[in-house]
Amino acid sequence: MKKTIKNYCLNATNRKLNELYTIAKKYSNVKNEVFRLYGSLEGLKYLRYPRACRDKWIEEKYAAKFNLQARLWKCAFEEAFANIKTNYQQAFIKVRQLLYHSSNFTEDEKHYCFYLLKTTDLLYKALKPRSLRLPDTFKDKDIRITKCHRYLKRQIRKHQGKRPIQKRKRSFALDNFMYNYFKDPKGQLWLAVMGLTSGKRIRLRLTSNCQFTGNIRIVLRGRRVEIHGTEEVVTTSPNRLHKTNTLTGTSNIIAIDKGFTDLIATSQNTKYGKDFNLLLTKESDRLCQKNAKRNKLRSLTEKYKNSNKPKKAQKIQRHNLTKKKYNRQKAINRNHIAEFINLSLNLFFKESNFNVLVVESLKFSHWHKRLSKKVKRYLSSWLKGYLQKRLEYKCQENSVLLSEVNPAYTSQVCNPCGSLDTTRKDSRLYCRNCGRDVDAHYNASLNLFSRFDDPDIGLYTPYKRVRYILEERFSRSVETGQPGVEIPNTALIVKGQSDSELPNI
Numbered sequence: 001m002k003k004t005i006k007n008y009c010l011n012a013t014n015r016k017l018n019e020l021y022t023i024a025k026k027y028s029n030v031k032n033e034v035f036r037l038y039g040s041l042e043g044l045k046y047l048r049y050p051r052a053c054r055d056k057w058i059e060e061k062y063a064a065k066f067n068l069q070a071r072l073w074k075c076a077f078e079e080a081f082a083n084i085k086t087n088y089q090q091a092f093i094k095v096r097q098l099l100y101h102s103s104n105f106t107e108d109e110k111h112y113c114f115y116l117l118k119t120t121d122l123l124y125k126a127l128k129p130r131s132l133r134l135p136d137t138f139k140d141k142d143i144r145i146t147k148c149h150r151y152l153k154r155q156i157r158k159h160q161g162k163r164p165i166q167k168r169k170r171s172f173a174l175d176n177f178m179y180n181y182f183k184d185p186k187g188q189l190w191l192a193v194m195g196l197t198s199g200k201r202i203r204l205r206l207t208s209n210c211q212f213t214g215n216i217r218i219v220l221r222g223r224r225v226e227i228h229g230t231e232e233v234v235t236t237s238p239n240r241l242h243k244t245n246t247l248t249g250t251s252n253i254i255a256i257d258k259g260f261t262d263l264i265a266t267s268q269n270t271k272y273g274k275d276f277n278l279l280l281t282k283e284s285d286r287l288c289q290k291n292a293k294r295n296k297l298r299s300l301t302e303k304y305k306n307s308n309k310p311k312k313a314q315k316i317q318r319h320n321l322t323k324k325k326y327n328r329q330k331a332i333n334r335n336h337i338a339e340f341i342n343l344s345l346n347l348f349f350k351e352s353n354f355n356v357l358v359v360e361s362l363k364f365s366h367w368h369k370r371l372s373k374k375v376k377r378y379l380s381s382w383l384k385g386y387l388q389k390r391l392e393y394k395c396q397e398n399s400v401l402l403s404e405v406n407p408a409y410t411s412q413v414c415n416p417c418g419s420l421d422t423t424r425k426d427s428r429l430y431c432r433n434c435g436r437d438v439d440a441h442y443n444a445s446l447n448l449f450s451r452f453d454d455p456d457i458g459l460y461t462p463y464k465r466v467r468y469i470l471e472e473r474f475s476r477s478v479e480t481g482q483p484g485v486e487i488p489n490t491a492l493i494v495k496g497q498s499d500s501e502l503p504n505i
Contacts, residue, residue: 002230002231002232003230003231003393003397004228004229004230005210005212005228005229005230005231006226006227006228006229007191007206007207007208007210007212007226007227007229008206008207008208008224008225008226008227009191009204009205009206009207009224009225009227010207010223010224010225011205012204012223012225016202016203016204017220017223017225019195019196019202020202020218020220020225021170021220022196023068023072023172023195023196024169024170024171024172024218024220025169026066026067026068026072026073027068027072027073027075027076027169027171027172027173028076028166028168028169028172029066029169030063030066030068030073030076030077030080031076031077031079031080031083031166032080032165032166033066034076034077034080034081034084035080035083035084035163035164035165035166036163038053038081038084039084039087039163039164040163041124041127041128041153041156041157042124043084044088044120044121044123044124044127045120045121045124045125047084047085047088047120047121048120048121050077050078050081050085053077053081054074054077054078057077063077067196068196069194069196069198071175071177071178071194072172072178072194075172075173075174075175075178076172076173079173080164080166083164084164087160087161087164088120088160090159091155091156091159091160091161092117092156094155094159095113095117095152095155095156095159096114096117098155099113099114105147105148105151106142106143108138108141108142108143109143109144109147109148111138112138112141112143112145112148113148113151113152115135115137115138116148116152117152122135123152126148126149126152126153127149127152127153127156132145132149170219170220170221171217171218171219171220172217172218173215173216173217173218174193174194174215174216174217174218175214175215176213176214176215178193178194179191179192179193179194179201179216180192180201181211188205188206189205189206189208189209189211190203190204190205190206191203191204191206191227192204193218204225204227206227210229212227212229212230212231213229214229214230215230216228216229217229252353252354252355252356253354253355253356253358253449253452254266254267254268254352254354254356254357254358254449255267255357255358255359255445255446255448255449255452256348256357256358256359256445256448257360257410257411257441257442257444257445257448258359258360258384258387259276259441260276260277260280261274261275261276261277261427262274262275262276262441263276263340263341263344263387264344264345264348265439265441265442265444265445266348266352266445267358267442267445267446267448267449268352269442270351270352271441272344272345272347272348273340273341273344276340276344279336279337279340280337283333283334283337286333287330290326294320294321294326297316297320297321298321300316301313301316301317301321304316338386341386341387341390342390345390345391345394346394349394349398349400354400355399355400355401356400356401356403356452357391357395357400357401357402357403358403358404358405358448358449358451358452359391359402359403359404359405359448360404360405360406360407360410360448403452404459405448405451405452405454405457405459406451406457406458406459406460406461406466407448408457408461408463408466408467409447409463409466409467409470410444410447410448410451411424411429411440411443411444411447412424413447413470414429414431414433414434414436414438414443415438415443415446415447415450416431416434416436417431417433417434417436417474417477418470418473418474418477419431419432419433419434419474420467420470420471420474421433424440427439427440427441428440429443456469457469
């Protein structure tokens with residue numbers, strides 16, 4: 001697994017910036033030319049031979065019009081061809097899935113289609129009105145060739161999408177021969193990258209001493225130059241954990257409950273990412289107010305259009321309803337939220353000692369039917385998907401086994417006694433059976449911890465079945481008179497919001 005690391009140059013001169021932007025523009029022009037020539041079905045016959053196409057460009061001096069050094073345009077050529085190949089491979093995967101489940105083709109016909117999808121030069125002949133000699137493997141089999149070819153052409157066109165294009169001309173890639181590092185007498189690290197003139201490199205003073213090996217990417221954002229490099233994350237697979245009937249003494253297992261007010265709460269009674277909801281609500285309220293004002297301007301624009309005042313409508317559209325600044329501010333605020341999540345997770349993995357992490361998969365089903373507009377807006381701004389991806393990445397980076405468990409009723413059942421007769425007020429959970437008043441977030445993490453080796457409740461057990469099991473267990477405990485498991489002193493528990501329950505706003 002690889003991760004992207006960034007270094008920066010913040011004080012490049014105007015001459016250097018102009019040259020870098022010129023390189024990025026010409027680099028993108030080369031990619032767009034490759035997309036134009038080989039991005040359609042015509043490119044199928046060249047998909048297995050990109051080097052031959054590149055050599056033809058060299059022989060015909062086709063790339064001379066881009067006025068780039070050879071290594072630069074070759075790098076752009078290879079990158080564009082890799083993008084085309086990836087697009088085709090994604091389309092082929094979808095077509096294979098459709099073929100596998102289709103009942104309109106025989107097994108021999110499916111085998112023939114799979115064979116064509118694997119050999120793209122034959123696939124090109126099949127999709128074009130050209131004579132295709134049937135391979136010897138399929139000569140003695142009853143195959144409706146025309147039907148197979150038409151089906152493949154139709155599905156590939158449908159799933160491949162539009163021809164790729166490079167719109168943002170602000171980045172370019174460099175291999176390890178196109179740049180080098182050096183230090184000045186003061187010990188400051190510099191990066192020298194290939195420019196437009198042979199033998200003259202562009203020198204950029206970096207903000208850190210991070211040095212990359214292999215391919216890098218130069219990304220231009222205004223006057224800031226970013227250098228993106230990748231680093232291999234060395235991970236070791238954790239020992240396989242043999243689940244037992246009880247979790248007594250298993251200190252290497254920890255469960256977390258992902259929250260709205262606090263990002264995560266652990267089964268060890270610790271919390272990380274406090275006041276997470278303040279970031280979410282602030283950005284959500286800002287967007288709500290901004291969109292309300294923009295909607296008024298849109299209505300005014302429509303009014304001017306209908307009243308034969310097109311110039312006023314165009315003026316509002318040009319000066320007040322463009323999205324460049326709007327999207328930039330939105331991206332900045334979302335990056336702040338993502339940074340908060342990463343810092344909280346880093347602190348969690350640094351301070352906690354475990355090799356198994358138990359989590360729930362948050363999915364609000366049918367939540368749009370029973371919530372107010374304001375609550376739905378707050379939940380929509382919650383980066384649940386991003387948090388889950390970062391958890392998976394951090395677990396792999398730290399050699400931690402990530403285990404998902406069934407989240408049904410984890411926020412409603414009282415962990416010590418197992419009763420479902422509970423009430424929720426703000427961040428507290430009150431049990432009518434045992435009289436305990438506990439933090440809902442912490443109580444949910446304890447229930448997730450218990451679900452890790454639960455023999456009756458699996459990850460995909462229906463929630464109705466889960467409720468039946470919990471009620472049966474509670475009835476048996478009442479009949480046998482077995483005492484519930486004691487939990488820590490509730491006076492020491494910090495208040496927090498459980499994410500298994502929707503936020504009380």
